């Protein structure tokens with residue numbers, strides 16, 4: 001039997017548990033953990049959405065500089081992901097140094113990619129809109145970096161590796177079993 005929920009908080013799961021990097025005017029980087037990370041326009045152009053509370057330091061930085069990087073994570077990074085989402089960079093903490101992550105230069109934007117993350121998506125802000133309790137920040141994808149085993153024969157992304165970290169409201173899970181590829185049921 002199904003019942004109507006009293007609390008409709010964040011009903012769609014899972015989503016990535018991603019680390020988003022941004023920089024201040026002097027180039028000092030910050031990191032925020034976000035569960036609200038999603039594809040919006042998937043091909044021409046490629047636009048990502050992130051939903052971010054205006055009170056966060058990262059919101060201030062991204063709005064000011066117009067750039068950010070979405071870094072996808074794996075299960076081995078779960079503690080660092082949790083820590084980056086539990087403390088604000090507003091008071092000067094360097095989350096890279098504090099939590100043992102390594103910044104590396106991006107190709108097109110000032111915020112660094114995170115070396116330990118297998119996929120890094122460089123974005124330039126294409127629009128910001130307040131939607132309820134978060135701001136929706138749309139970002140045009142300038143470049144995607146991926147580790148070798150996450151790139152398919154056509155040079156696209158293939159996130160087939162187990163252990164990709166996802167967020168299921170309040171809990172971290174690692175992706176496990178691959179069940180099929182797009183169109184496999186029809187081809188059978």
Ligand SMILES: Cc1cc2nc3c(=O)[nH]c(=O)nc-3n(C[C@H](O)[C@H](O)[C@H](O)COP(=O)(O)O)c2cc1C
Pocket residue numbers: 017030031032033034035036037051052053055056057058059081082084085086087088089090134167
């Ligand atoms: C797993 C996880 C998911 C989160 N998702 C979001 C989110 O989607 N949007 C948001 O604004 N904050 C989210 N947060 C909270 C921010 O990461 C947190 O407020 C962070 O300390 C802000 O850092 P900053 O002030 O340095 O930008 C999440 C935190 C965790 C741990």
